[in-house]
Amino acid sequence: MKNNVRSRREKMGLTQGELGKLTGVSRQAINAIETGKYDPSIWLAYALSKAFKCSIEEIFIFEGGEE
């Protein structure tokens, strides 16, 4: 699953740690999501969408989602 967390975070001028604090997770978790090593839970995806003020689909690109 691809995502644009990094570009959205940078656009907002936030560090990974600051975004982590906003969403209630660690800096490492944000880094792992940005590098595509970890797919977040629906709760964290929702928290990220709230932080970025957009929908989950705008942040995460579900590959093979049309199957």
Add this chain to the structure above:
Amino acid sequence: MIKQNKLRKAYLIYWTVLSELYGITMLLSVPFVRNELLQIILKISSLAAIFIVPIFTYAIYKWKSRDNASTSDELEQNVLQKSSATTGLTALSLIPFLILFAFRLSEFAGYFVLGYAVIVGGVFKLGTFYYYKKY
């Protein structure tokens, strides 16, 4: 905002108590070891575990809390789940060998149990380290 938890503090207490129990158990087993060199090694390592592990565990806890939120987040839970699964699989796979060797060579049963504990504990620690590094 995801709900905060106190799991990290709970882990700190759990690991400290468990390590102390390991150390005390090893110390209590020392008089029953026949080899003198092994007695000394066991005594030193158990005393070291009793005194050093709590300090070491607390230092890791403080280090993690400084960099991360004080809560244990889902990535950390994911890492712990994976390392626990790896440890469980290793522990279960080694049990037949433990039983066989403990009965077949019963005079060394204590050493086999100690070796088993070291392997299982080591797999958990290395697994946790590996998965943390992976993410």
